[in-house]
Amino acid sequence: MHEASLAESILKIALDVAAENHAEKISAVALKLGEMSGVEVEALSFSFDVLKKNTSAENAVLKINRVPITATCNKCGKNFSVRKYNFFCPECDGVLTLKSGRELFVEYVDCD
Numbered sequence: 001m002h003e004a005s006l007a008e009s010i011l012k013i014a015l016d017v018a019a020e021n022h023a024e025k026i027s028a029v030a031l032k033l034g035e036m037s038g039v040e041v042e043a044l045s046f047s048f049d050v051l052k053k054n055t056s057a058e059n060a061v062l063k064i065n066r067v068p069i070t071a072t073c074n075k076c077g078k079n080f081s082v083r084k085y086n087f088f089c090p091e092c093d094g095v096l097t098l099k100s101g102r103e104l105f106v107e108y109v110d111c112d
């Protein structure tokens with residue numbers, strides 16, 4: 001995962017939203033981030049803080065809402081939160097289908 005280019009995309013989305021709403025300042029950008037998206041949160045925040053300088057998002061806070069990995073068993077239909085990347089059902093050994101954890105998108109942008 002390339003955090004710097006990801007931060008650039010996030011910033012662009014935020015600036016586009018601000019432009020559409022004729023807002024001068026962006027106060028917050030919320031990101032939905034699945035535990036399986038493979039993004040290094042610290043690297044992402046750092047890149048975002050560097051890139052936002054001298055833009056209308058200069059004072060914007062990057063809020064990261066992490067989504068846990070959950071899966072459903074194909075055999076018995078039970079739902080589980082997945083730990084240690086074990087994709088087999090702890091109850092019946094069936095194969096699990098991922099339900100959440102891959103999210104990676106801008107949830108909302110707060111403008112002033």
Ligand SMILES: [Zn+2]
Pocket residue numbers: 073074075076077078089090091092093094
């Ligand atoms: Zn099962």
